[in-house]
Amino acid sequence: MKTSHDPAAATSLFSNVPASFSLKGTVRITDAEQLHESVQMLANSSDVTVACDETDFVDASIVQVLLALKESLRQHGHVLRFKNVPSSLASSWRLAGFDSTLSPRP
DSSP: OOOTTSHHHHTTSSOOBTTEEEOOEEEOGGGHHHHHHHHHTTTTTSOEEEEOTTEEEEOHHHHHHHHHHHHHHHHTTOOEEEEEEOHHHHHHHIIIIIGGGEEEOO
C-alpha cells in the first residue's frame, strides 16, 4: 500500500477535483504543506468533501490543516464533510470537532 513516505505516492497523495479530495495512506506532517496549498483554493468555493476510503493514518498536523479549512469554509457559508472515515480515525476526529461532518466507512 502506498503511504506518504513512498516517493511515488507523494504526487498522488491528494487527488483534487472541484470541492472534493481524497486522503490516502499515511498522511503526516511532511504532507501538511502540500495539503494546505491544495485546500486553499477550495476554501471559499463551495462545500468540500474529503474521501477517506484509503486513509490509514492522519497525524495532528493534518487535523490542524483540516480544522483551518473547516473554519475558513464556515466563514464563507460552506461546510466540510468527510466520507468513508475508518473507525480507527473517527473516534479521535470526533474529539477534534469533526463529529457532525463524519460519514463512517460502510
